[in-house]
Amino acid sequence: MATGTRMESAPAPSPALIFETLLAYQRSAALVAAVELDLFRAVGDGPGDVASLAKACSASERGIRILCDYLTIMGLLVKVDGRYVHSSTSAAFLDPRSPSCVASISRFLGNAAMHQPYEHLAEIVRNGRTSLPGQGSVEPENPIWVEFAHSMAPMMAPMAAPLGAIALNGLSGPVKVLDIAAGHGLFGIEVAKQNPQAEITALDWGQVLEVAKSNAEKAGVGNRYRTLPGSAFDVDYGGPYDIVLLTNFLHHFDVPTCTDLLRKVRASLRKDGRCASLEFVPNEDRVSPPMAAGFSLVMLASTAAGDAYTFHELESMYRGAGYDRISGQPVPGGPHTVVIGHA
Amino acid sequence: MATGTRMESAPAPSPALIFETLLAYQRSAALVAAVELDLFRAVGDGPGDVASLAKACSASERGIRILCDYLTIMGLLVKVDGRYVHSSTSAAFLDPRSPSCVASISRFLGNAAMHQPYEHLAEIVRNGRTSLPGQGSVEPENPIWVEFAHSMAPMMAPMAAPLGAIALNGLSGPVKVLDIAAGHGLFGIEVAKQNPQAEITALDWGQVLEVAKSNAEKAGVGNRYRTLPGSAFDVDYGGPYDIVLLTNFLHHFDVPTCTDLLRKVRASLRKDGRCASLEFVPNEDRVSPPMAAGFSLVMLASTAAGDAYTFHELESMYRGAGYDRISGQPVPGGPHTVVIGHA
Numbered sequence: 187m188a189t190g191t192r193m194e195s196a197p198a199p200s201p202a203l204i205f206e207t208l209l210a211y212q213r214s215a216a217l218v219a220a221v222e223l224d225l226f227r228a229v230g231d232g233p234g235d236v237a238s239l240a241k242a243c244s245a246s247e248r249g250i251r252i253l254c255d256y257l258t259i260m261g262l263l264v265k266v267d268g269r270y271v272h273s274s275t276s277a278a279f280l281d282p283r284s285p286s287c288v289a290s291i292s293r294f295l296g297n298a299a300m301h302q303p304y305e306h307l308a309e310i311v312r313n314g315r316t317s318l319p320g321q322g323s324v325e326p327e328n329p330i331w332v333e334f335a336h337s338m339a340p341m342m343a344p345m346a347a348p349l350g351a352i353a354l355n356g357l358s359g360p361v362k363v364l365d366i367a368a369g370h371g372l373f374g375i376e377v378a379k380q381n382p383q384a385e386i387t388a389l390d391w392g393q394v395l396e397v398a399k400s401n402a403e404k405a406g407v408g409n410r411y412r413t414l415p416g417s418a419f420d421v422d423y424g425g426p427y428d429i430v431l432l433t434n435f436l437h438h439f440d441v442p443t444c445t446d447l448l449r450k451v452r453a454s455l456r457k458d459g460r461c462a463s464l465e466f467v468p469n470e471d472r473v474s475p476p477m478a479a480g481f482s483l484v485m486l487a488s489t490a491a492g493d494a495y496t497f498h499e500l501e502s503m504y505r506g507a508g509y510d511r512i513s514g515q516p517v518p519g520g521p522h523t524v525v526i527g528h529a
Numbered sequence: 530m531a532t533g534t535r536m537e538s539a540p541a542p543s544p545a546l547i548f549e550t551l552l553a554y555q556r557s558a559a560l561v562a563a564v565e566l567d568l569f570r571a572v573g574d575g576p577g578d579v580a581s582l583a584k585a586c587s588a589s590e591r592g593i594r595i596l597c598d599y600l601t602i603m604g605l606l607v608k609v610d611g612r613y614v615h616s617s618t619s620a621a622f623l624d625p626r627s628p629s630c631v632a633s634i635s636r637f638l639g640n641a642a643m644h645q646p647y648e649h650l651a652e653i654v655r656n657g658r659t660s661l662p663g664q665g666s667v668e669p670e671n672p673i674w675v676e677f678a679h680s681m682a683p684m685m686a687p688m689a690a691p692l693g694a695i696a697l698n699g700l701s702g703p704v705k706v707l708d709i710a711a712g713h714g715l716f717g718i719e720v721a722k723q724n725p726q727a728e729i730t731a732l733d734w735g736q737v738l739e740v741a742k743s744n745a746e747k748a749g750v751g752n753r754y755r756t757l758p759g760s761a762f763d764v765d766y767g768g769p770y771d772i773v774l775l776t777n778f779l780h781h782f783d784v785p786t787c788t789d790l791l792r793k794v795r796a797s798l799r800k801d802g803r804c805a806s807l808e809f810v811p812n813e814d815r816v817s818p819p820m821a822a823g824f825s826l827v828m829l830a831s832t833a834a835g836d837a838y839t840f841h842e843l844e845s846m847y848r849g850a851g852y853d854r855i856s857g858q859p860v861p862g863g864p865h866t867v868v869i870g871h872a
Contacts (some may be wrong), residue, residue, distance in 0.1 A: 199620075199622065200616045201618075201622045202820070203603075203605070204622055204623065204634070206559055206820075207560045207639040208551035208635055208639060209638060209823075209827075210554065211553065211558070211644060212826055213550050214550060214553045214554040216550050216826060217550045217551055218650065219651040221653050223654060244655060246656060247657070248658075249654030249655065249656070253650075253654050253826070253829070255815045255822060256823055256825070259816050259817075261546060262546070265815075275547065277542075278544075279542065279544045286544075291551065294549075295551040295552060301648075304554060304558035304754075307559065308561070308562040308566050311562055311566060311586075311589065311596050312566070312586075312587060312592065314590070315591075318531045319556075471608065473601040473602050477548070477549070479598060479602055480602050482598060483559060483595055483596070484552075484555070486592060486595040487590065491591075510737065519543070
């Protein structure tokens with residue numbers, strides 16, 4: 187038996203892990219259902235007995251009792267004398283009145299279109315690419331990216347400040363920033379907030395940019411925010427830019443495509459300008475840390491040739507595209523890494 | 530903040546649990562795919578590099594590499610110098626050459642028909658019952674029980690010996706046993722193995738009984754094994770029996786239905802005969818132990834009114850049906866409890 191795995195410290199091998207793994211899909215479904223029913227708001231309202239929660243959620247008592255027990259087993263609620271109250275996790279991240287609530291991510295991550303490829307994952311492993319048509323999740327104008335822009339912002343928000351600081355690296359005065367695959371727009375918006383003379387150009391599909399534009403206006407930076415609708419591969423970037431943000435994008439494509447895109451980005455940067463990509467970057471072993479490494483499966487299921495690239499792979503793409511001074515900086519508290527290269 | 534939850538011992542609350550929960554369905558899909566591809570056999574064969582595994586599984590290298598990394602993250606494989614070898618769990622329970630292999634359970638637990646209700650679990654919570662038509666998983670002649678009988682036997686096998694011993698309780702000489710919802714038949718077969726004069730009558734849907742009958746013949750007890758096809762609610766049990774086994778059955782129904790059925794069972798028992806049910810029995814808090822308590826969600830999703838009943842609820846059903854000397858005995862090493870009542 188090989189050593190070095192976390193299973194070695196477990197007592198005796200048991201099939202429990204296998205049973206739990208095969209039922210793990212029920213955990214996802216339970217959380218998606220609870221958010222859809224607005225259950226975490228009802229729990230926050232109290233008093234948290236089954237009858238009150240069922241009434242608040244317009245749901246059956248049998249359903250609410252079983253769902254709340256299941257959420258308690260998962261650590262997403264606490265049961266005290268037959269009543270359900272928030273756990274520290276649900277209070278902070280699932281009650282819609284919490285400023286750090288991320289419940290909306292269940293609309294993107296629980297989206298039926300996102301789940302569909304996993305129903306025949308063996309076929310995907312055989313073929314080595316998504317079962318979705320064409321380029322999978324990155325087909326032009328795929329509506330899931332509008333959902334992403336709406337739903338995933340709260341998950342990305344804590345990363346915006348560190349990413350903005352890393353990308354700006356103290357740069358004051360007028361800066362021009364291109365935010366490729368802007369999505370919710372939070373990253374470009376954050377740069378505009380950190381540097382009051384920054385001008386942001388946000389690139390994404392037209393419908394997605396409506397979300398970004400609206401967020402920019404809400405953040406008070408709408409007058410320094412313009413949009414550039416279209417494909418990052420086809421559209422003329424303009425420029426030259428001081429900074430290009432390339433967030434959660436490269437992982438969707440194969441190495442030559444990423445390298446070509448980085449080359450196109452470099453051509454839009456002023457001399458010494460920087461391209462900052464935000465990526466899930468596993469260690470060289472590709473099996474740690476769990477969240478970054480596990481993201482490869484999402485790319486297998488939903489793209490033709492994407493991956494969670496290691497730092498060495500990303501560095502090699504940057505270098506192949508003509509960048510130097512390439513570095514990686516993990517974003518504190520999350521699974522992401524910012525990779526910077528200089529034109 | 531309430532106390533007493535396992536989250537309290539965690540460092541700072543983070544949304545990681547929420548993210549992981551929403552992606553948990555991918556863990557189920559990965560294991561189902563690996564079994565379907567016969568990957569664990571290929572890993573056991575060695576040498577375990579991506580190219581060899583891809584060839585053995587008739588799959589792409591990209592797909593195999595990403596799937597194996599994901600299984601490694603989950604503790605279901607170990608990666609050593611770029612090669613994949615068994616973890617203690619996969620060696621014992623997923624390699625088809627292991628006598629304790631349970632890989633086949635992924636065919637039942639990963640069955641698309643079993644997963645379907647979870648795609649709209651919020652609606653099920655609202656309505657308080659399965660979205661499947663009629664009685665859900667326990668509709669007459671539902672083909673999933675043939676799959677259950679074929680696939681779930683290895684998971685149930687370790688429970689057969691303790692259940693048989695508890696049910697027999699030292700009874701030697703001729704005994705007549707009725708095995709209701711026999712499925713794979715392992716429990717009745719085990720009683721026949723422990724008592725060479727036991728005669729077993731197995732009751733289930735006709736197609737399911739073909740599996741049980743075949744298992745009885747393989748076990749060398751076919752000459753003491755007869756079958757009684759039909760519904761446990763409708764068919765005439767015959768009797769009188771010394772022992773009735775009622776395994777993994779009561780949880781599908783509501784309390785009055787269970788009580789009525791236990792009464793019918795009691796009428797088929799000789800005086801002092803015993804009814805032994807095998808159940809997921811959560812503690813009175815209904816949120817522990819995790820596997821037994823979590824089973825309620827399966828009953829919500831797949832039945833009209835079933836549940837994982839507490840011992841007090843089961844005791845009350847038995848008592849209502851006229852039994853006395855009612856006791857519960859957890860089966861070692863599994864999530865099940867045997868509940869015995871005397872006629």
